[in-house]
Amino acid sequence: MDNVKRKLLHQTLRGYGLYAVLILLLSTPFFYFLIQKLHLDDVDEGLVLRADEFKLHILPGLNASEIDQWNRFNRDMKILKEPVIKGDSLSFQFYYDSLITELEPYRVLLSPVKIGNLPYTLSVKNDLIESEDLIMSLALLYSGLLVVLLAGLFYITKYYSNRLWLPFYNTLDSIEQYEIDKTHKPDLPDPAIQEFSRLNQSVQNLIDRSKVTYENQQEFIENAAHELQTPLAVLHAKLDSFLQLPDLTASQLAALSPLYDLLARLNRLNKNLLLLSKIDHQSYHTAERFDLALVIEKTIDFFEDQATEKNIRFEHVKLESHWVVYNMALVEILVSNLLLNALTHNREYGVIHIELKGSTLIISNTGATSTVLAAEKLFQRFAKTGSASKGNGLGLAIVKKITDLYGWMIGYSFEDGLHCFKVRF
Structure with missing residues (x-):
């Protein structure tokens, strides 16, 4: 079992920290995929718009003999004979980029068109290289801002919590230094926070009641010890007189000897109680x-x-x-x-x-x-x-x-x- 004592503030900040890390881990991929979806929707909308503009402004004046010429001068929009499709479709495809000698991802829109009453397929594509970089940059920016925000909240909370709990720690220090047998009572202030004000008032009342009880107890012990001195002295004198009788038998002496020892012990006990009472009342102040x-x-x-x-x-x-x-x-x-x-x-x-x-x-x-x-x-x-x-x-x-x-x-x-x-x- 873990018996290590932790500070209340540390326990609170630990909960805040775990919650912040959880939010960071869960929100970063969610934010990434959200930005990616929004961007893809924007790219798809742009592809559809370009295809509609082609069908509206270029397709009516385009002849079948001009298809090869069109494809030669248009890199991202081509007219294909194959495949023949019945409706628009969007997909991811990879194309080889000779400038960087590797495959790169593209978003491709295929849309059916007719040129000279013959079916063709219009292919419109948009590369996603810059899109991924943008999404990654946005995700990193978001993560950085979230970390800075959470770290700021963490230290601000710690700073204000330390100030908030300062009256409590002051009260705790005063209680730890207080000794009931000393005359000085702790001076507990009245803080502005209601709960701490109630705590200080309750502690002050408890100290006052304990002090009164302690003083009554000390007074009782002192009075009892003083009152016992006289009967103990009388009993001791009577026992001494009895022991000096000449006609005492050996068995009587043997029976009285433990009583004499017990009386001496009671005298020592009474003197010690008086001594403790005097020390508590600081009667030995001379040096x-x-x-x-x-x-x-x-x-x-x-x-x-x-x-x-x-x-x-x-x-x-x-x-x-x-x-x-x-x-x-x-x-x-x-x-x-x-x-x-x-x-x-x-x-x-x-x-x-x-x-x-x-x-x-x-x-x-x-x-x-x-x-x-x-x-x-x-x-x-x-x-x-x-x-x-x-x-x-x-x-x-x-x-x-x-x-x-x-x-x-x-x-x-x-x-x-x-x-x-x-x-x-």
């Missing part, structure tokens, strides 16, 4: 100058104990000094989430490679799976790329949100058995 390598070193030190507990080693840590001017808190969150992802989805006795070269940060790690992950799902919220249930599905989504905020590039690849995340600042 300062700092060395990116120092931030990464501090983050590695923070995760060193967790890595040791899981028998994971930091190897090939190569950090070049690189000064940047961004919000340091967001950069710390980005690096922390990437390292946490490398730890969470690693295997026992695995390794983590970290390299900062210029403005590019590469974090690579062995993983629980040795196959390439679905890159299109990695940075989606709550997306699962495998059977593992680790994490809350927001870590890489937050990384993607931060990179989008600053216009950084982030990508994933699987190289030499390592899952690689590359960020270009």
Whole structure:
């Protein structure tokens, strides 16, 4: 199946082109035969007229003894004894032309006449050499004019179609550049064409409704996360107090331990939702100058104990000094989430490679799976790329949100058995 996308204008011009070629192919032979028929009718009419003039003005005074003399001085009109015919007839015949030494086509009229009460046949002929040249010239002229006309119509249609569709392409560009989490809305003009005006109005209404829905959703998430902070804190304090009771049995401790882990996970989830909401509202607008390598070193030190507990080693840590001017808190969150992802989805006795070269940060790690992950799902919220249930599905989504905020590039690849995340600042 052909999945190649074509432009609407090209599709329209393609139809015009095919139609033009079809008309050209069909009309040229039709025009040729029409001109040829008209010319033959004119030649036949001329032959009949010459024969009638001969019968009216010359035949009454012509004697049989003068036939040979007549035939000697008249090249295209002769009096024949044979054949004897009863009526006029027109035909094509070929005669040898000694000047060009070849046979040439003629149109011949045979008409019965009587000279001295004896039957004869009057032969009147007209050569068709110039006629064919004329017909061919007319056909070529017609074809040339038709080609020029169609080519002109083709380019004029293309020119005006481009101008006609310009508002549509402007609207399309505005929609492609629009991001709902940004405050700037596309400015869609009101074009003079009614259909495009309706389209812009409909798109503008859709954007407005989507913006309101998005803001309501963000407000709900932010409010819900804020409201959850207090009960989660109370629950955490109650659980800590309960775990400190001296008379707890081993089975009770074993039952409460998963609840404690689940509560910690809920706290992380709530904090991440608040963080996403703040990023969406551009709360991190302050910027300062700092060395990116120092931030990464501090983050590695923070995760060193967790890595040791899981028998994971930091190897090939190569950090070049690189000064940047961004919000340091967001950069710390980005690096922390990437390292946490490398730890969470690693295997026992695995390794983590970290390299900062210029403005590019590469974090690579062995993983629980040795196959390439679905890159299109990695940075989606709550997306699962495998059977593992680790994490809350927001870590890489937050990384993607931060990179989008600053216009950084982030990508994933699987190289030499390592899952690689590359960020270009």
